Amino acid sequence: MIEHVTISDLGVIERAELELHPGFNVVTGETGAGKTMVVTALGLLLGARAEASAVRSGAAKAAVDAEVATDSTHRSVRLAREAGAWLDDDGAAEAAADGTGDDGDAATRTETSLLLGRAVSAKGRSRATVSGRGVPVSLLGEIGSSLVTVHGQTDQLRLKSPAAQRRALDAYAGEEFAGLAEAYRRRHRSWLDQRAELEEITANERQRRLEAEQLQQALERIDEVAPQSGEDEELKAEAMTLENVEELREAARVAQTALSGPDAAESVGDEPNAVALVETAAQALAAVADQDRELASVHEQIGSVSSLLNDAASQLGVHAASLDESGPERLAEVHQRRAELDRLTRLYGPDVDAVLAWAGESRARLAVLHSDADRIEELQARITEEEAALREQAAELRARRAEAGERLSAAVGEELAALAMPQARLVVDVSETEELGPHGADSVSMLLAPHAGADPLPLGKGASGGELSRVMLALEVVLSAHDSAGTFIFDEVDAGVGGKAAVQIGRRLAMLAEHVQVIVVTHLPQVAAHAQRHIRVFKSSAETDGDAGAFTASDVHALDDGERVAELARMLAGQEDSDSARAHAQELLESAGQPVSR
Secondary structure, eight states: OEEEEEEEEETTEEEEEEEOOSSEEEEEEOTTSOHHHHHHHHHHHTTOOOOGGGBOTTOSEEEEEEEEEEETTSHHHHHHHHTTOOOTTHHHHHHHHTTOSSSOOTTOOOEEEEEEEEEEETTSOEEEEETTEEEOHHHHHHHHHHHEEEESTTOBOTTOSHHHHHHHHHHHHOHHHHHHHHHHHHHHHHHHHHHHHHHHHHHTHHHHHHHHHHHHHHHHHHHHHOOOTTHHHHHHHHHHHHHTHHHHHHHHHHHHHHHHOSOTTSOOOSSOOHHHHHHHHHHHHHTTGGGOHHHHHHHHHHHHHHHHHHHHHHHHHHHHHHHHHOOHHHHHHHHHHHHHHHHHHHHHOSSHHHHHHHHHHHHHHHHHHHTHHHHHHHHHHHHHHHHHHHHHHHHHHHHHHHHHHHHHHHHHHHHHHHTTOTTOEEEEEEEEEEEEETTEEEEEEEEEEOSTTOOOEETTSSSOHHHHHHHHHHHHHHHHHHHOOSEEEEESTTTTOOHHHHHHHHHHHHHHTTTSEEEEEOSOHHHHTTOSEEEEEEEEEEEOTTSSOEEEEEEEEEOOHHHHHHHHHHHHHSOTTOHHHHHHHHHHHHHTTOOOOO
């Protein structure tokens, strides 16, 4: 709902601030006072075209700002956030999203305020903002139109499109219908997915066959080589060893001689070696180890060293011998194997492990490609079965829509009779279509026959602005309990009516305001008396500075009880000070359920 509106330098309005009621708000004033400027201002927030002529004479720009309260889950809030607007509930929304809110419910709904703004310069340039963030006018219009609906002579009909009419009828059809419609949508999505898969398989059959042949050849090449995980790194290390065998063997023998001498089986000769020297040290300490704890400890350490040196010398001997056994034949085998693996890694991955991973994925893909024929047959059977089931569900939806359409037509007809259009008929046409759409296999059209004998025509055609506003009022009253949408603005809803019909229009607007916010521009006191907030536009004239001419300006403010009686008296008799007119105004308010102090 719209909570607050500020209008600056728009038309005859120099500056106006409006606090609006969540229910029924009415705007009145003398002819030419600028009542429609309020609707024009709100229209700018809905993306209406901005004209430089709308800027008040002498002003640099006109501006309209509105604070709108809505549910944090509303589409308008999502659009605002996507545009970068910072909203006052962002922290709470984030907490709810991650489950850290007070109730831990991620789906918690909170109230959010959106600040919508539109400025028009005297040169015709326009600027739009949402909660302080500059946005394209089209986005402002999309956000505003999702919150506010205008019915009037420059109609932005909420139910103008076939899709909107279908949504309204579906909402009116009730919860049981909603369950059937959701079941249909789920099956329809599955049916579309299966059709897309079948189309992809059959349309690319040649490419898929070629892909299968290429994968088969590649896998056969890999299987022929039969690489093992980590084999390339092992062969690389072995090749380095074989290519440097003489140097490695010489190093091993020199190290072995240094440790244990030319022949490890002989005792130490003239040339010292590590094992013999360590053994000499051990023998020297062995004789006195029982006389000194420190020397005993060192003796144990030297014993460990001696054992390690003997083991190392033995390993060097064994390794040197193995190097002697290796020859150029093995090196040739290693080079050949590495060349085979290199051919695979150049084609299928940076190393052998990557080649093996690619082979695993390719085998799975090849299995899918080889099953194309079976899959095509399976999909064709399932698609045929699903389509038959969908058509049965679509027929059920169509029958229920037709039944709901009859109920809606009858209910709207009763409302239209009370709104001085007794001969008008709303026709809800539900026609079968060949195509299975996401919502069924039918099209919904709401048609209006405004007079007896008139052919039903689409909404918006064949009816005057006032008639169309009354038709939309009747529709919204009937639909509001099932499909309410934010704020409704009615302009000219009372055109061409008076007396009892005007009272009925006021009552219907009050009924609608039980579910949504309603703003009405009217000249009928019978309508204005039903409002919960009465706003008057005042017109005044003043001399201009330095010139003999004059300018007209308007002021807008909400009326208190006494001012409201006076305004209704003016609307009734043109004499706000007349006792009889004021008494009649008081009676109107009381009959409308809006008593005020006398």
